[in-house]
Amino acid sequence: MNRWAPVWSPWERPMDWKTEYRPLAIITAIFLVFFFLPAGTARFDTAVLEALHLAKWYAREHVLLCLIPAFFIAGAIAVFVSQASVIRYLGPKANRLLAYGVASVSGTLLAVCSCTVLPLFAGIYRMGAGLGPATAFLYSGPAINVLAIILTARVLGLEMGVARAVGAVTFSVVIGLLMHLIFRKEEESRAEAAMALPEEDPVRPLWQNAVFFALLVAILVFANWGKPAVQTGAWAAIYSAKWAITAAAAAALAVVMVLWMNVEAWKLALAAVAVTVTALLVPHEPLAPFTVGVIGLSVITGTRTDEAGSWFESSWSFAKQILPLLLMGVLVAGLLLGRPGHEGLIPSEWVSKAVGGNSLQANLFASVVGAFMYFATLTEVPILQGLLGSGMGKGPALALLLAGPALSLPNMLVIRSIMGTRKTVVFVTLVIVMATIAGMIYGALG
Numbered sequence: 016m017n018r019w020a021p022v023w024s025p026w027e028r029p030m031d032w033k034t035e036y037r038p039l040a041i042i043t044a045i046f047l048v049f050f051f052l053p054a055g056t057a058r059f060d061t062a063v064l065e066a067l068h069l070a071k072w073y074a075r076e077h078v079l080l081c082l083i084p085a086f087f088i089a090g091a092i093a094v095f096v097s098q099a100s101v102i103r104y105l106g107p108k109a110n111r112l113l114a115y116g117v118a119s120v121s122g123t124l125l126a127v128c129s130c131t132v133l134p135l136f137a138g139i140y141r142m143g144a145g146l147g148p149a150t151a152f153l154y155s156g157p158a159i160n161v162l163a164i165i166l167t168a169r170v171l172g173l174e175m176g177v178a179r180a181v182g183a184v185t186f187s188v189v190i191g192l193l194m195h196l197i198f199r200k201e202e203e204s205r206a207e208a209a210m211a212l213p214e215e216d217p218v219r220p221l222w223q224n225a226v227f228f229a230l231l232v233a234i235l236v237f238a239n240w241g242k243p244a245v246q247t248g249a250w251a252a253i254y255s256a257k258w259a260i261t262a263a264a265a266a267a268l269a270v271v272m273v274l275w276m277n278v279e280a281w282k283l284a285l286a287a288v289a290v291t292v293t294a295l296l297v298p299h300e301p302l303a304p305f306t307v308g309v310i311g312l313s314v315i316t317g318t319r320t321d322e323a324g325s326w327f328e329s330s331w332s333f334a335k336q337i338l339p340l341l342l343m344g345v346l347v348a349g350l351l352l353g354r355p356g357h358e359g360l361i362p363s364e365w366v367s368k369a370v371g372g373n374s375l376q377a378n379l380f381a382s383v384v385g386a387f388m389y390f391a392t393l394t395e396v397p398i399l400q401g402l403l404g405s406g407m408g409k410g411p412a413l414a415l416l417l418a419g420p421a422l423s424l425p426n427m428l429v430i431r432s433i434m435g436t437r438k439t440v441v442f443v444t445l446v447i448v449m450a451t452i453a454g455m456i457y458g459a460l461g
Contacts, residue, residue, distance in 0.1 A: 062350050062359040069349030069389070070342060079302060081131040082338065083309050084235040089138035090330030091231060094322055095224055098143050105144035107195075107202045118151035119187040120159060128390065129426040130341050131235075132156035134333045137433050146202055146434070150442055151191030153430070158183040158421040165250075166396045167416065171403070179416050182453050186417060190445050197441055219275060227271055233264040238305065258301050265290075265308060276323050278315060286311030337429050344425025348389045356401075367402060373410040373458030375451070381411035382450040385419030386443060387427075395419050410458020418450035 053059040092101075105114050132153060140149040159180070168176025195202055240257040243250040253260070269287065272278040289311060294304040316327035353359035369380045390398070399412050422443060431439040 058358075058360060062353065065353040065357050065359050066346045066349035068357075069354050070345050072354065073342070073345045073389075075302070077128070077130065078338070079306055079309065080238050081128065081235070082134070082334075082341070084231065084238065085131045085134040086330045086334045086337075087312070087326070088228070088231045088235065089134035089333045090326050090328075091228065092135070092138035092142060093329040094326045095227065096142065101139060102143040105139060105148045107145035107147075109145065109148070111147075114145065114148040115151055115188050115191055118148045118191060119155050119184050121152050121155050129157045129421055129423045130389075130429075133337055133341075133426065133429045133433075136430075137333060137337070140433060145195060146198055146438070147191040147195030149191075150194045151187040153442075154190055154421045154446065155183065155187035156421075158187065158417070160420070163396065163420065170396050170400055171412070175409070175413065175416075178413055178457055182413065182417050183421075186421075186446070186449055186453075189449065190442070193445055194438070194442060198438060223271075223275055227268075227275070230264050230268040230271065234261055234268070237261045237264065261305075272323065277321070278319070278323055282315050283311075286315065336432060340428040340432060341425040344423070344428045345389060348387065348424045352384075352388050367406065370402065370407045370411040370415075373408045373455060375455065377408055377411045378414045378451045378454035378458070379447070381407075381414040381454060382418040382447045385415035385417075385450070386422040386447050387424045388419060389423040389425060390419045408458055410454040410456075412454075413457045414450040414454030417453055418446050422446055 103109060105118070135156065136149060136153045139152065140146075144152075164176055164180045164183075167179050237253075237257045237260045240254055242254055245251065266287070269283040273280045273283060286308065290304045290308045293307045294301070297303045313327060316323045317331070318324070319327075349359060351359045351361055353363075366380075366384060370377050370384075395416060399407070399415060402415075403409075403412055427439060427443060430442065
């Protein structure tokens with residue numbers, strides 16, 4: 016120790032600015048944001064209200080009906096599906112034809128948006144699915160929605176519907192393969208770690224797990240079944256019976272939990288009574304009994320210490336990670352772009368003017384806007400119908416259809432928390448570039 020070194024009292028010690036510049040920069044930035052905040056101007060105040068309206072609508076229409084069932088499905092994947100099975104069929108060394116084939120058409124069964132697919136993606140990716148099949152599923156889940164493709168063909172024309180279907184299936188496979196190739200070294204290390212895992216004995220037969228997951232997916236799909244444009248035919252018949260079908264699937268799920276998970280029947284019966292009473296008290300508000308059912312399922316599984324308790328614990332861990340990021344992203348997206356039919360900070364006329372014709376700039380702009388804007392399931396079709404009427408080119412329209420439903424700003428924030436910044440940037444870039452190229456080709460052919 017240097018006995019000649021100066022001894023500083025706490026108030027005389029010089030400040031080490033090398034460690035203090037970051038807090039200073041953050042404080043300065045926050046101060047400048049609030050100092051120059053354009054509060055009181057019509058556009059800014061409207062944009063803030065639009066952000067709150069979008070967040071309110073998202074909470075009412077998507078959190079309970081879409082995300083909560085998706086969280087329970089993701090939690091079930093983590094608990095009831097063996098890791099060895101996921102690795103065998105979707106892992107880095109799985110049969111590529113099977114893995115990418117299943118991932119690329121998964122969206123035909125799930126009528127989900129870019130946010131609802133996230134818990135399901137997180138579930139299979141963390142269980143050992145290869146990056147390629149997992150990202151193929153991440154894209155295909157919201158992009159290859161059979162209802163959305165049918166609506167696209169009916170409203171925007173058969174040609175656009177076919178182009179969207181072919182493009183979405185092709186995109187999911189190509190994007191998955193490119194993600195695997197770009198990050199193949201990391202995938203090889205994941206594959207080696209996966210091969211070292213011991214084989215697990217299944218808790219129950221495969222067919223029982225299949226029935227269990229089919230009921231969970233049925234609840235997710237039919238609770239969110241959209242109202243068709245035409246009030247006749249099979250789609251309209253299913254829509255009119257959607258809550259009856261959802262209730263039947265929930266009742267069957269309760270029976271499965273009693274028979275195969277040893278959950279007390281009286282607890283599930285009590286929850287069923289509460290749901291029925293709520294439905295009778297508010298017959299025109301189906302969200303109320305659905306919410307009571309979710310609360311009942313959460314309480315019953317959350318108070319157990321067996322596999323049903325592990326199911327709730329895993330589902331809750333996904334909710335804690337994903338939901339705050341989604342809501343924050345929805346607020347920012349609403350602030351910038353507003354709700355469909357309403358404006359945020361970015362004027363809608365800028366968007367309309369920028370997507371006319373079939374230039375590289377128009378297709379790229381449509382892809383970028385589509386990637387960052389939040390589209391609920393099926394809403395992209397009427398939005399595009401209005402943009403096409405305002406002069407949007409056919410190429411940029413397809414580019415937006417291929418980039419929009421699969422991505423959004425909330426979606427990107429969550430993907431980053433699951434697979435890191437580099438993989439997220441590459442995934443988003445691939446979607447935007449491929450959508451742009453597809454739009455230019457389609458516009459040139461048209």
